[in-house]
Amino acid sequence: MTIQFKPDETFRDEFRYANSDAAVLRFPFPFPEDAYMYSVNIEPHVPGGATPAFDNPFDVDEHYVAECRERARVLEQDPSRCKVLPHMMAAQWDTLELIMESLATSYPAHFTLTREGISWTWENRPLGIRDSFTFGDASTLPLPPFEYITRQAQGDFTLQDQRDDNLFIDAGMVTTQADWSLDFDVGMSFHQWHGPVPLAHQKGVFDRALKFLLRLQYGAPVRRLNWTMTVNPRLDTSPENYPQWGPDRTTLTAENIGQKLHLRVELQSLFRLPRSNAILFGIRCYLCSIEDLARVELWGKRLHRVLRDLHPEIADYKGTTRFREMAVAYLAPFDDGADLPVGTAPRQDTLPPTALPLGR
Amino acid sequence: MTARPRTMPLRVAAAIPLSPTLKAFTLIPADGGLVPPSGPGAHLRLNLPVPGRMLKNAYSLISNPADRSHLAIIVRRVAGSKGGSAFLHEEVEDGDVIEAGLPANLFPVVRTARRHLMVSGGIGLTPFLAYIAAFEAAGTPWELHHFCRPDERGVFEGLLARYPAARVHLHCDVDLGVLDEALLRQPLGTHFYTCGPALLMDTVMERAAALGWPRARLHSESFGGAAEGGEPFIAVLRRSGLEVAVGADTSLLAAIEAAGVEAPCLCRGGACGQCLIEVAEGIPEHRDHFLDGEERASNRLIMTCVSRSRTARLVLDL
Numbered sequence: 201m202t203i204q205f206k207p208d209e210t211f212r213d214e215f216r217y218a219n220s221d222a223a224v225l226r227f228p229f230p231f232p233e234d235a236y237m238y239s240v241n242i243e244p245h246v247p248g249g250a251t252p253a254f255d256n257p258f259d260v261d262e263h264y265v266a267e268c269r270e271r272a273r274v275l276e277q278d279p280s281r282c283k284v285l286p287h288m289m290a291a292q293w294d295t296l297e298l299i300m301e302s303l304a305t306s307y308p309a310h311f312t313l314t315r316e317g318i319s320w321t322w323e324n325r326p327l328g329i330r331d332s333f334t335f336g337d338a339s340t341l342p343l344p345p346f347e348y349i350t351r352q353a354q355g356d357f358t359l360q361d362q363r364d365d366n367l368f369i370d371a372g373m374v375t376t377q378a379d380w381s382l383d384f385d386v387g388m389s390f391h392q393w394h395g396p397v398p399l400a401h402q403k404g405v406f407d408r409a410l411k412f413l414l415r416l417q418y419g420a421p422v423r424r425l426n427w428t429m430t431v432n433p434r435l436d437t438s439p440e441n442y443p444q445w446g447p448d449r450t451t452l453t454a455e456n457i458g459q460k461l462h463l464r465v466e467l468q469s470l471f472r473l474p475r476s477n478a479i480l481f482g483i484r485c486y487l488c489s490i491e492d493l494a495r496v497e498l499w500g501k502r503l504h505r506v507l508r509d510l511h512p513e514i515a516d517y518k519g520t521t522r523f524r525e526m527a528v529a530y531l532a533p534f535d536d537g538a539d540l541p542v543g544t545a546p547r548q549d550t551l552p553p554t555a556l557p558l559g560r
Numbered sequence: 561m562t563a564r565p566r567t568m569p570l571r572v573a574a575a576i577p578l579s580p581t582l583k584a585f586t587l588i589p590a591d592g593g594l595v596p597p598s599g600p601g602a603h604l605r606l607n608l609p610v611p612g613r614m615l616k617n618a619y620s621l622i623s624n625p626a627d628r629s630h631l632a633i634i635v636r637r638v639a640g641s642k643g644g645s646a647f648l649h650e651e652v653e654d655g656d657v658i659e660a661g662l663p664a665n666l667f668p669v670v671r672t673a674r675r676h677l678m679v680s681g682g683i684g685l686t687p688f689l690a691y692i693a694a695f696e697a698a699g700t701p702w703e704l705h706h707f708c709r710p711d712e713r714g715v716f717e718g719l720l721a722r723y724p725a726a727r728v729h730l731h732c733d734v735d736l737g738v739l740d741e742a743l744l745r746q747p748l749g750t751h752f753y754t755c756g757p758a759l760l761m762d763t764v765m766e767r768a769a770a771l772g773w774p775r776a777r778l779h780s781e782s783f784g785g786a787a788e789g790g791e792p793f794i795a796v797l798r799r800s801g802l803e804v805a806v807g808a809d810t811s812l813l814a815a816i817e818a819a820g821v822e823a824p825c826l827c828r829g830g831a832c833g834q835c836l837i838e839v840a841e842g843i844p845e846h847r848d849h850f851l852d853g854e855e856r857a858s859n860r861l862i863m864t865c866v867s868r869s870r871t872a873r874l875v876l877d878l
Contacts, residue, residue, distance in 0.1 A: 240827070242827045418665070476599060
């Protein structure tokens with residue numbers, strides 16, 4: 201399959217970003233039910249799901265080239281977004297191998313990996329990269345292996361070292377994050393880096409998730425979805441850059457909220473790595489305006505109900521307090537209150553030009 | 561949506577007896593290509609078709625993890641076992657194909673360690689052969705103390721001959737007191753690993769702790785976390801009126817699915833709680849990480865993906 205990339209998109213300043221109809225329909229919508237609460241919503245990361253976004257270990261879409269360029273811009277301004285502690289070299293090579301093998305298998309029209317023993321050649325045609333190197337010898341690559349390959353993938357990545365019956369976030373490439381800082385979290389244990397999340401600790405969610413992840417097996421990756429909301433299609437909503445994006449929340453009006461407010465979904469995947477025994481955590485970020493989401497009838501109705509009934513502490517933690525009522529008011533005309541089936545599949549193959557108001 | 565454990569066919573490239581009870585196997589992909597990557601301490605689960613059942617025995621990989629041309633294990637013939645080791649010693653020859661799971665690692669090295677001290681007994685040396693290959697390649701300091709019977713000393717000397725003599729210490733006496741000097745002189749940042757008979761592992765772990773080692777620096781091998789299966793039992797599905805036989809090697813969830821009944825599930829690893837079902841009669845054997853102590857004690861709930869039954873029959877509200 202050949203993907204039509206949109207290399208001129210930007211995720212800052214003038215925000216040249218839009219989803220094609222196909223991109224809207226493949227959005228990994230995160231709400232199977234009308235109400236949202238934290239749970240250990242982990243499932244096997246096997247091909248296939250509610251939309252084609254779940255078809256491959258690492259999803260590549262029309263925004264790939266533009267997202268890789270945005271990552272390079274962020275790193276140029278702030279190199280601390282990529283950090284790897286010294287004991288993670290085996291995990292770096294594990295990551296490079298996993299991503300190269302997966303991309304070459306999933307998208308042969310765009311990526312090729314050729315191997316003769318430990319002599320490897322990697323071709324990334326969308327980004328115009330072709331490098332030959334010796335697997336296991338970092339001096340033969342232009343960048344350290346983890347940075348090299350994660351500059352060529354969409355979404356953020358962290359590496360968790362496993363020791364003392366715990367996981368430690370000992371490496372990461374984090375440029376498209378929902379308001380958390382790798383520079384601050386690096387080296388932390390599982391409960392430490394999840395410290396700020398409300399309610400979930402008391403429900404035991406993190407105790408169970410950690411026990412499960414400590415037993416994650418090679419060859420059996422898992423995934424979950426997480427979500428928040430972002431004003432403007434901005435990938436880099438980092439604490440480091442808060443002065444740039446924090447004020448965006450004050451720019452929303454009843455007239456522009458449909459276009460400016462985006463549902464931000466993270467398709468999070470977890471892979472046990474074979475050599476290092478570390479865990480690779482992929483945080484693949486998708487952005488879709490609520491105006492576009494409402495063009496899918498089931499999604500418009502469900503998003504309205506989830507936002508309307510969201511637990512106040514979760515609404516606050518996700519930074520939606522200032523605009524939630526306005527978003528609910530925007531979505532209300534698209535919700536006739538009818539019962540909805542459980543699940544997230546769009547249940548339609550085409551999109552109307554704009555969402556249609558439904559009379560109650 | 562389910563993720564079944566993957567298996568791969570491996571061909572026996574060489575089966576070489578090392579002693580009357582030890583046999584080394586070199587395994588290559590039956591379909592060509594490279595073996596999957598693995599790390600030091602990983603094990604391989606082999607499907608062994610002994611009469612009447614399929615055994616799934618785990619063996620530590622001794623091969624250098626960086627070399628993906630083959631995998632290698634050493635199997636000790638165990639008298640009075642379920643028959644897996646006897647099968648490998650007597651039935652398996654060069655050219656045979658064995659189905660194996662992907663390598664899994666329950667005994668990984670600690671990557672932050674500055675030095676590694678290993679104590680093994682008998683066949684417990686096997687994971688350390690892979691450790692040592694990795695330490696040598698990375699230039700990490702290590703020290704090994706291996707305990708064995710006098711008649712097997714030559715075999716183990718041969719397996720370790722390529723490594724610097726100053727790092728390798730072979731002991732044929734049973735006095736573990738010889739370890740005290742080694743345990744006392746390790747520099748800060750050393751991690752300690754042991755593999756072998758349970759009595760050896762327990763004794764040296766206690767000895768190290770008594771000499772002041774922090775527990776977080778002491779590691780022993782255990783396949784316990786990988787345990788699947790157990791005693792067979794009958795699951796009675798009250799709502800559908802079915803009786804499902806759960807075999808020794810099958811999970812309750814898989815048996816229910818095989819019977820054509822749709823059961824809730826998600827992670828299939830005992831964590832998410834999706835597969836929770838009410839128990840009407842019988843006593844569950846809980847193996848999950850989800851239920852709290854009170855819920856377990858009530859015997860009214862079971863997670864079908866990992867848990868089993870203590871009673872011959874388990875009646876489920878399904």
